[in-house]
Amino acid sequence: MDVYQEAMEYLKSQHVPVEVEPDVLEEDVFQEEVVSCFFSPLHAESVDFPETPTTCSQEEMLERRHKVLIGILESEEVYLRELDALLMPMKALRATAGTSQPVLSSRQVQTVFYQVPEIRDMHQSFYAGLKVQLSAHSQTELSPVLQPQQGSDPESETRSFGEETEMKHKGFELMVGDLFLKMVNQISFYGGFIQNYEEAVDIVKKCTQSDPRFRTLAESMMSNNSSDKTRTKYTFEALLYKPLDRVTKTTLVLQDLLKATPEDHRDYTVLQEVLRLSRSFLSGVNESSQCKREVMLSHGMRRKLMRDGFVINEGDRSLRHLFLYTDLLLCTRVKPTTRGKQDQYRFCWYLPLAGLKLHWVADQDQTPDTHLRLHTIRTKMYLLRQQLRQHTKGSKNSTLPTRNKKKLEQLELMLLTHSIDYRLELHSPSAKSQSLLFSSLYELEEWREAIHKLTTDNIETVPPDLLTLTSACVKLRMTQHPPLHTTFTGKDENSLCGTLSVAIHSACGLQQPACVYVCLEVDGYKFYDQQSKTHSSVRTLDPHWDQELSFQVDEAQNLRLLCVGQSDGRDGRETVLGRSSVKLESKTLNKRWRRQTLIMGQVEVTISLKYTPHVLDAPSSTAQQQLIFGVPHEIVAQQEGVLVPHVVRCCAEEVERRGLxxxxxxxxxxxxxxxxxxxxxxxxxxxEAVTRLRCADVNTVSGVLKLYFRELPEPLIPAELFQSLAKMLEIEDLDLRLVSMLALLESCPDANRYTFVYLLHHLQRVSEKQDKNKMTLLNLATVFGPSLVRPPVAGLGQDGPTIDISQEVVIQVQVVFSYLQCNNLPDARISPPHDTDAEDETTHL
Known part of the structure; x- marks a missing residue:
């Protein structure tokens, strides 16, 4: 018997009528665009279940949950019939593969049906289990407690506490979480199917065109409809697409089910984990599929889209859609179209990646006019946001929120195009150069990294067909909208509204000594500055900052950090050494510090977080300037959130780096x-001051440190201790004298005491190099004594005999000299402890 006839006979044995060369297919879901559309980020249309009511009782919620599960069961039944229709010819095709006239070879059969039987078995097991659970639940619902009698009197609506407990118990009996968890743990079968999908479709297309026997088979596949016993006709390609369509819907189906499941239901936690696993799987598929995006140009070159997004083009400071292909960067702008028509892109410029050089720089400081304009935009955004908040509390005007949201979106877009902090310069060997502007260093680094990976060993390619390439952007784009917080509405209860404080402690893991700083960015509504940086450390392998930075935030959900190294050269080039992000949740943060360590590649940065919720004030036009020189020492330390002010530490570190x-x-x-x-x-x-220290004359640096102590309104050692210290100098036994003086030091304020001890340690290290710098302990005491120790001001009623001016200087020098001679000085704590919660141990992210 002919091989083709064998396949036909098999289909007939399965009671599937076969038509020869059908002219019209009743249903062909597989359109021409499916292959190209699939490789955009996996998307799905949710099963048509009713929306979750904004407010509903638990009984209503459980009833909706039951409807969702029935919908899932019915959907599974249809899907299983489609998989059966897809698998129906497999046996015949496999049997004919070993004959002299195969329709498909054994390898082709294996490729076309790869992982389909496993997927079918997985869903059959899930369907059977879900059907059993729903059947058992339907029988339970016949209980009088769960089915109120018709025509009951109004008093029956008021149930006793015991009856309510029974109702809740019965309604919570339906448990399906384990079934979903078992299925999602086997979802890797879809991963294999997706990776193989393109090749399978290619085989089906080629065989359909070249072999009339296969074409008849491939275009005559039927699926039973159990409801009315009719049959739906599919092409082979349409049925092959069904698993792709199914896996993309998984997350949305789970979202619907989770929304309809009460939080105190035993399934709730399990379904949360199932949803997380499903999202993680789809995210991984998206990443792997993005590299398959391609555009076939007129000359047959294969080109793939790797990344796209919105950036600001420096030329006209306008928002542009940037597309990164395997061999070039394409900058486009959206062509305005009338409502209902498809978006179109217009070409702006392109740069080949071969030989492309990248360099980013921080933009110059804003002009007063720009600063005023940004403040005006932020103030308007703040007022609109306040109006939206008030509306959610009970206003009945439905047009107000829509209009305000639109205004808010427009203002945020203006803010995005004007608040520019960084510039990414692109230099091509062909002398063509472009610059892209960013308000986020984190986003800039993502682009720079993606481009840099493709420029490595990149070969010059044939110039692109720009018309074809630009036209294809509409279908290939991954990013549909600019990154505006207003666009992504949907209040997250765990988002932050108030003050977020971040203490940056230290870093380790540097491969070579460097001057390093940490840049922090937060998201949310952009009413306030959302970016801040630490000062730059001295050139070291283990930088320490102990610097506290604060943000006013509204609906912040993410904190992003970058560790940036500065070059020693005059060009001021900076390199991102690592980056990381932290998910911000109000339930895990509080008014006490929480310490954690972030792993950024090879660099580890230790930080502490603290969150204080409160109502936000309107944005201020100017940041309050906090002076350092001539301000009481305790106030300087307090406003910086440290025990030893940064001016002291940075100057001392710089002197130790190049002045010893x-x-x-x-x-x-x-x-x-x-x-x-x-x-x-x-x-x-x-x-800026710390940056200037790096290139300032070292004697200028030491002069700044001396000037700070000299201009303090009150000395580090309080004036009321002067007489006591003078008397202690009379103790002949040096050890006893030092013990007494150290004990007296404990009465000083913390900031004064720790700064004084920090300075003593520093001066001792300077003196260790006295053979080169000629600065002994006595010399150093002579320089610093008059600034650190001062007598009380005359005429203020102090007790004790007055001391003449010449004797005062001797005492000042001798006091500091005595302290410098101490070999067991206490450690100098730089900043107050930030990890005060006993349960908050260091965590590695």
Whole structure:
């Protein structure tokens, strides 16, 4: 018997009527665009279940849950019939593969039906289990407790507490979480099917075109409809697409079920985990499928889309849609169209990736006009947001929120295009260059990293067919909308509204010494500054900052951090050494510090988080300037959230880095003009001041440190201790004298005491190099004594005899000299502890 006839006979034995060369298919779900559309991020249309009511009782919620499960069961039944129709010819095709005239080879049969039997068995098991559970539940519902009698009197509506408990218990009996968990744990079968899908479709297409026997088979596949016993006709390709369509719907079906499941139901936690696993699987499939996006140009070159998104083009400061292909960058703009018509893109520019050089820089400071404009936009956004909040509390005007949301979106878009902090420069060997602007360093680094991976060993390609390439962007795009917080509405109860404080402690894991800082970014509504940076550390393998930064946030859900290294050269180039993100949830953060360690590639950064919820004030037009010089020491430490102010630490670290061998360090003064200039920068911008320290003359750095202590309104050692210290100098036994002086130091305020001890340790390290710098402990005491220890101001009623001026200087020097001679100084704590919660141990993310 002919091989084709054998296949036909098999189909007839299964009671499937076969038509020869059918002209019209009753249903062909597989359209021409399916292959290209599939490789956009997996999407799905949710099963048509009723929406969750905004407010409903548990009984109503459980009833809706039951309807959702019935819908899932019916959907599974249809899907199983489709899989059966797909598998129906497999046996015949496999049997004919070993003959002299095979329809498909053994390998082709295996490829076409790869993982389909396993998927069918998985869903058959799930369907059977779900059907049993629903049947058992339907019988339970016949209980009088669960089925109120018709025509009951009004008093029956008021149930006793015991009856309500019975009702709740009965309604909570339906348990299906384990069935879903078992199915999602086998979802990897779909992974194999998806990876093989393109090749399977290719085989079916080629065989359909070349072999009339297979074409008749492939275009005459039938599926039974159990409801009316009719049959639906599919093409082979349409049935092959069914598993793809099914797996993309999994997450949305689970979302519907979870929304209809009360939180105190025993299935709730299990379904949350099932949803997480399903999302994780689809996310992984999206990542692997993105590399399969392709555009076939007129000259036959294979080109794939790797990434796309919205950026600001420097030329006209307009929003542009950027597409990154395997061999080029394409910048486009959306062509305005009338309502109802498909979007179109217009070409702006393109750059080949071969030889492309990347360099990013921080943008210049904003002009006063720009700052004022941004503040105006933020104020308007804040007011609109307040109106929306008030509306949700009971206003009946339905047009107001829609109009305000639209305005809010427009203002946020304006803010996005004007608040530019970074520029990514693209330099092509062909002398063509472009610059992209970003308000987020994290987003810039994502683009830079993606482009850099493709520029490595990239070969020059044939110039693209720009018309075809630009036209294809509409279907290939992954990102549909600009990254606006207003667009992604849907209040998250765990989002933050109030003050988020972040203390950045230290980092480790650097491969070589570097000056490093940490950049932080938060999301949410952009009423306030959402980015901040620590000062730059000294050049070291183990940078320490112990710097506290605060953000005013509204609906913040994510904190993103980048560790950035600065080059030693004059070009000021900076390199992102690592990045990470932290999910912010109000239920896990509170008013006490929570410490954790973030792994950013090879770098580990230790931080602490604290969150204080409160109603936000309107954004301020200018940040309050916090002076450092001439301000009481405790106030400086308090406003910086530390025990040792940054000006002291940064100057001391810089002196230790390159001034220990400098002859006369701290004795020889730097230029007065340079010192005054650095003082002014410290009073206005700590980051800028620390950056300038790196290239300032080391004697200027030491002069700034001396000036800070000299201009303190009150000395580090309180004036009321002067007389006591003078008396202690009379103790002849040095050890006893030092013990007494250290004990007296305990009465100083914490910030004063720890800063003084920190300085003593630093000066001792300077003195260890006295053979080179010629600065002994006595020399250093002579320099710092008059600034650190001062007598009480005359005429304020102090007790004790007055001391003449010459004797005062001797006492000042001798006190500091005595402390410097102490070999067992206590450790200098830099900042207050930030991990005060006993249960909050360091976690690695």
């Amino acid at each position: 061998d400098e002859v006369g360090i701290y004795r020889i003064s730097g230029g007065a003009t340079d010192i005054i200039a650095l003082k002014a920068v410290f009073n206005s911008n700590l980051r």
